[in-house]
Amino acid sequence: DxxxxxxxxxxxxxIADMVKNGYYSEVRYTSESFEKLRVLMSNRDVVVKRLVSTINQLNRWVDIVFPELRQVFKDIKGKGAIATLRLFPTPTELETMQPHDVITGWKSIMKRQPGLKKAMLLLQVARRSVGTRQALDEYKFHLNQLLEEYDLAVTxxxxxxxxxxxxxxxxxxxxKLLTIKGISEISLAGILGEAGDLSNFSHGNSLLRHAGLHLAEASSGKWKGQIVISKRGRSRLRRFLFLATMSLVVNNPEFKALHTHNVKVKKMKKMKSIMKLVGKLARIFVGISRRNESYCADKLKLLSPIAA
Structure with missing residues (x-):
């Protein structure tokens, strides 16, 4: 009704009516080797999320207790900054110290440590720090817990x-897929873990549909909406395909040339060009996997209008 x-x-x-009319897709079963990748990459996502959360909390801690530390170390998660937070985290501990004391402390836990200038600058900013001077023991206890979480996540x-x-x-x-300049092991593992055996796909467009990167249009009567990406597929596969393409545009000469031609000659928006290259990457991956052949940069150059 x-x-x-x-x-x-x-x-x-x-549901029964949709199945009767054929509006369904079959489940893709993957072999154990691809299932292992999927489980490992899912585990890695959880670890990375915890690591990023811990780094954000470390930045907040530094903002409250020792904000001038960034004048000495730009990156809080750098080896010098982490070593300083372990040894003498609060400015009050540094006020009575000499440069050689700081360097000696760095040498105790670092093979390559910052020099004398860094040590002198650290003592200088510590003496005029505007960080809080209340509840320092509790702040140091919190920092120790954050550093434990950071070490565990990194390990x-x-x-x-x-x-x-x-x-x-x-x-x-x-x-053979890793021979493509710009493709990292992590991005490839993410794609294979979510997609499974690429040689089972008939075409690169099938991989795009599996990721939810195929185009869809919303329309009703005379009204027609924009043609957009459906996003009905594996979200992590979409993410890894996008990140892999971004890396290729930066590091791979052929993809960089195609992207430049799309933007400057065809006057495409940068994101539209990136999404078009995602489709090209999917077709290359499926083609290499099905034919079991190596990546040939010359074939991609022949397709490029710039090379022609």
């Missing part, structure tokens, strides 16, 4: 990425 009421019986009838990230590399090496065509 056309009433606005909704019930479980109506839902079941709608786990190294371990999971090592496992990803080992799993990737067991896939035959993965090494």
């Amino acid at each position: 056309n009433s606005q009421s909704k019930s479980d019986k109506k839902d079941a009838l709608v 786990q990230l190294v371990r999971v990425e090592k496992q990803v590399t080992e799993a990737l090496n067991k896939i035959p065509f993965a090494m």
Whole structure:
């Protein structure tokens, strides 16, 4: 009926009607090697999220207790900044110290440590710090916990990425895909983990549809909406395809030339050009996997209007 009421019986009838008319897609079963990549990359996402959260909390801690530390170390997660936070985190501890004391402390936990100028600058900014001087013991306790979380996340990230590399090496065509300049092991592992065996796809467009990167139009009667990306597919596969394409545009000469031609000659918007190159990358990946051949930059150059 056309009433606005909704019930479980109506839902079941709608689903049955869609299946009868063929509006469904079959589940893609993947082999164990690709399932391993998917599990490992999912684990890596969780670890990276925790690491980013811890770094943000460290930045907040520095803003409150020792904001002048950024005048000495621009990156709080750098080795020098982390070593300083471990040894003498608050400005009050540095007020009575000499430069050689700071350098000695750095040498105790760093192989390559900052020099005398950094130490003198650190003591100088510590003496005129505007950071809080209340509840310092509690702030130091909080910092120790944050550093423990940071160390754990970094260690786990190294371990999971090592496992990803080992799993990737067991896939035959993965090494051929890695010969493409600009494709990293992490981005390729993310794509293969979400998509499975690329040789099972009939065309690159099938991979795009699996990721939800195919085009869709919203229209009703005489009204026609914009043609947009459907986003009905694997969201993590979309993310890794996009990040891989961005890396190729920066590091790969062929993709960089295509992107430049799209923007300057065809007058495309940069994001539209990127999304067009995502489709090209999908077709290249599926083609290499199906034919089990190596990447040939000359073929891509022949397709480029600039090379022609």
